[in-house]
Amino acid sequence: MTDLAFLVGVTYLIAATLFVVGLHKMRAPSTARRGNRISAVGMVIAVGSTVTFALIDTGGDVLAWTALVLGAGVGASFGVRRSSTVKMTDIPQLISVFNAVGGGAxxxxxxxxxxHYRTGDSPPLTVSIPVVFGVLIGSLTFSGSLIAAGKLQGLIPGQPIVFPGARVLNLGVAGVAAGAGVLAIVTSSHIEWLLVLLVGASILGILMVLPIGGADAPVIVSLLNAFTGLAVAMAGFALDNQALIIAGALVGAAGTILTLEMAKVMNRSVPSIVLGGFGTSDTATDTPVDGQDLNDVRQLTADDVALQLAYAHQVLIVPGYGLAAAQAQHEVAELAKLLTAHGVKVRYAIHPVAGRMPGQMNVLLAEADVPYTQMLQLDEANTAFDTCDVALVIGANDVCNPDAREPGNAVSGMPILDADHAKSVVVIKRSMNSGYAGVSNPLFTDPKTGMFFSDAKKGLAEIVVATKTYVAA
Amino acid sequence: MTESLFANLAIFVLSLLVGVEVISKIPSTLQTPMMSAANAVHGVVIAGAVATAAAADSWTGYALTFVAAALAAANVFGGYVVTDRMLAMFKRPDPPPDPAEDTGIAGEVART
Known part of the structure; x- marks a missing residue:
């Protein structure tokens, strides 16, 4: 190892330390932003030292550096523009696009x-093996992530896309890709096999994501995030670059953990999600309330709800996917502000999958200026329900289905919010339709529950108007 | 070669373990920003694009450098910017409400 290479190695260690410290600081909202900036400093150090090393070590082919700068300019302007304008509800698909470009790179x-090796000696196994894995995982992630982003954005139907013989086709393509990968390693100087692998893995990525239902797509995004990390680490092995290996491994671990966590709170297993074909799209297909059996249901008006809230001491709001889909975070925050000013203690009980991915509901509420101290996680919320007067459930269903405590149904064992422990429950929902798990929810027919059938945004706006008459009187 | 491969493998495995340790302590409140932050971290692949540029000496090499740089830069710049935007919205609560100074509804309540 030359002195220069040693110095570069040391800067990579510093960068890696900053990445870890940065991620570590993401454990509390008060330090998270600083954490991300610390990680960015690590990035600047890693890239800066790589550039310096390359300039000193190999000097410069002007055309190559021009290509680098031009490419980086194009990519950076695309990335910054998309990031500065994206709506917070569209975060999952943007993350998926960034997975795609990372894997593609x-x-x-x-x-x-x-x-590069082909022009000189053939590459040793220590290079050709990680190259093959890098191409395999990278191109699979590229195409798969673009399909996942398309599903989340609604450009591709959210329904699982399945066709006869899909499994056989998958196996066939996987076989071709694996064979090309082995041949690329064995023949070592034949780029052709690597290109076959590239095409095969890209097709495999598409085939893998198409059969996955829209509601499951965020889990796949998280899994592909882990894949991107691994692809980057493989590129690191091929280039003998420790910064890529460390950062890739960190992201691989992060993506894997989050994937397992998401599957757990959705009461699904990762293999069953990857095999796909579950559920339909997550775009609600509600039938009107009319004609449904509403005998056991106590229906409320906006005025009833407002009265109940205005005279409560403690209110816990349970926001669900319906609230996110209706973009009603500003309305709910307005209602909470009104009540808080009136002396009601209002907090939010947030289930990990309340949004499309864990934590997304927190981001949406933060966007509506809800302080993070009012956002309770599952376990904190479940303690709070015992002393709460009104649980206001908005567009949520499975995440507060008490049947999860009973064995033998689709939500059994799923971690839930104990909304039924509150003294009374108000549910704002468009209809009695079942949620993602496709099961009925006894909370809705509980005698202490009142249902207010409405779209989250419209319903909350009506409640806000009604509440104003009580709190101002 | 095998020595450096072993060192790299050791780094890889230890980094995986550190990743598991650090990430599993992150509350669900922050999991979306965390995923986005991890997303930005794999933008380090841009360092690989730099290495590609350093080795490029043919038109194929230049073209691959351009593609790699464009993809990696979109990843790294976009990733950090969107994570920062998200985290900037997480605010502490306002100082304890003082009804006399507060305008709007609180003020109305105080007056009535």
Missing amino acids: AATIAIADFL
Whole structure:
């Protein structure tokens, strides 16, 4: 190891430390923003030292540096523009797009590294093996993430897309990709096999994500996030670059943990999600209330709800996917502000999958200026329900289904919010339709529950108007 | 070669373990920003694009450098910017409400 290479290694260690410290600071809302900035400093150090090393070590091919700067300019302007304008409800698909480009970059770098050897000696196994894995995982992530983003954005139907013989086709393509990968390693100087692998893995990525239902897509985004990390680490092995290996491994671990966590709170297993075909899209297909059996249901008006809230001491709001879909975070925050000013203690009970992915509901509420101290996690919320007067459930269903405590149904064992422990419950929902798990919810027919059938945004606006008459009187 | 491969493998495995340890302590409140932050971290692949540029000496090499740089830069810049935007919205609560100074509804309540 030359002195210069040693110095670069040391800067990579500093960068890696900053990445870890940065992620570590993400454990509390008060330090999270600083954490992200610390991680960004690590990034600047890692890239800066790589550039310096490359300039000193190999000097410069002007055309190559021009290509780098031009490419980086195009990519950076795209990334910054999309990031500064994206709506907070569209975060999952943006993350998916960034997974795609990260995986694509890793695959491209792996190919370039392989080609570089081709002009001289053939690459050793320590290079060709990570190159093959980098191309495989990178291109699979690229195409799969774009499909996932398309599903989340509604450009591709959210329903699972399945066709006869899909499994056989998958196996066939996987076989071709695996064979091409092995041949690329064995023949080592033949770029052709690497290109077959690239195409095969890209098709595999598409086939893998198409059969996955829209509601499951965020889990796949998280899984592909882990894949991107692994692809980057593989590129790191091929280039003998420790910054890529460390950062790739960190992201691989992060993505894996989050994937398992999401599957757990959705009461699904990762293999069953990946096999796909579950559920339909997550765009609600509600039938009107009329004609449904509403005998056991106590219906409320906006005025009833307002009265109940205005005279409560403690209110816990349970926001669900329906609230996010209706973009009603500002209305709910307005209602909470009104009540808080009136002396009611209002907090939010947030289930991990209240939004499309864990934590997204918190982001949406934060966007509506809800302080993070009012957002309770599952366990904190469940303690609070015991002393709460009104649980206001908005567009949520499975996440507060008491049947989860009973064995033998689709939500059994799923961690839930104990909204039924509150003294009374108000549910704002468009209809009695079942949620993602497709089961009925006994909370809705509980004698202490009142149902207010409405779209979250419209219903909350009506309640806000009605509440004003009580709190101002 | 095998020595550096072993060192790299050791780094890889230890980093995985550190990742598991750090990430599993992050509350669900912050999991979306965390995923976005991790997303930005894999933008380090741009360092790989730099290495690709350093080795490029043909038109194929230049083209691959351009593609890798564009993809990686979108990842790293976009990732950090959107994470920062998200985290900037997480605010502490306002100082304890003082009805006399507060305008709007609180003020109305105080007056009545």
